[in-house]
Amino acid sequence: MRGLAMGDAFGETWFFRPAAEVEAAVAGREVKDGPWPWTDDTAMALSLVRILDRHGRVEQDALATAFADAYAADPYRCYGASMHDVLIAIGQGEAWPAVTGRQFDGMGSWGNGAAMRVAPLGAWFVDDLDLVAAEADRSAAVTHAHPEATAGAVAVAIAAALSVRGIAGEELIGAVAEWVPDSEVGSRLRRAGRVALTADPRHVAGMLGCGMQISAVDTVPYAIWCAAAHLDDLTEALWATALPGGDIDTTCAIVGGIIAGRTGLAGIPADWRSACEPLPAWVDSM
Template structure:
């Protein structure tokens, strides 16, 4: 185990911001979420935010409309990155009893910073997986149940591809097929992360080790996997020494 405090990153910072908005409003108030993201970023911008998010969150905090900021990224296409997916697990747990409402709220949570349909679908997929995890779905059924609720998209195609990879497959081989976030897109990140989560749905430690073993954008893939699996196992699934090593959160 690495010595010293394990520093949390932008994944955690934005998930906490989303949770604060859910706690205050009971749903995704997009204006409030944008303000929370901007304030969180400005208070501590050194959490390994991606280059695009530095620009987006600084612009939002300066008073620019989040709608305009999100839509103008990448020549007007909007970002199809994995940031919306990495932070959405708390929302999936929050709306676990109402999957129809979850679809709406997860899309809203993504749209504040990511206007591209693939990024939004990636966030919806992770939220669905988290909700199904909480509801006790069997690991063999998780990926298929997520896919059937997604719109036609590259993310959905990736999740369907993941259903065909046996859980006995080495995670490095699965990552080579599905992508491990090296392209920093939802398409290249979400299917693999959900495969790892489904593979170890009742064992947080094994899920994280399998995810990390494949390399790539490890803090993001592990954030997604951790969110999906820990929503089911709770803190009892986290080794005490890991909790002691983690940087404290207010």
């Protein structure tokens, strides 16, 4: 959870800056002065972790309520446009299956929101990958009815679990792809698995996407490739993930969640830790 929040807050510092400026600052390892607030990525992950702690599994009605309550308490966390509508409707008492099912002319959202928050779930159920996949699916459905969003959530949760289990970076992408249902997310993951982990992230982003479309399809494969390339070095992973731009808070949140389950925040600079918005006090009591 702390790694996800760190990645989210770090990634958010690059928004609203010209692409050339971002690339130059990343290349020069120049970080923005704090504070670094986190976004909806962390807010929704916190709700998911709270439900896991209370129920031991994804209790979908409780999760929908937790998402809506967190949104109502603080709606200014950079939620996506469709998510504003979803969470307001749930907060007003509408059933979540009806709300999510009508999004995008009945197709449901295939955005990256279900994937960005799910890494802690992978660590939670680390001893049972079947359960990781099933619970990730259930967690995605509460806000995202499209199967590509589900595939993205399953991929990230499995990647986080395998990271905690100690898998080697060069094995991660292929192992994750075996758990992902037939989908464009799965297809791009297999493509990512054929790209050398030493490749320039900008070239990889050109092949896979890096969140420009804010979809699971163009976010998750790239983020998992970045995690695999730096599976034991969270700081370097975040720098690499940010380099091409895109939906940087989300790609970095995913990468942070996958890697920190393995490394903790070891190696993260002290000034980053002090700049990052702290998590709520209740996290420490879990």
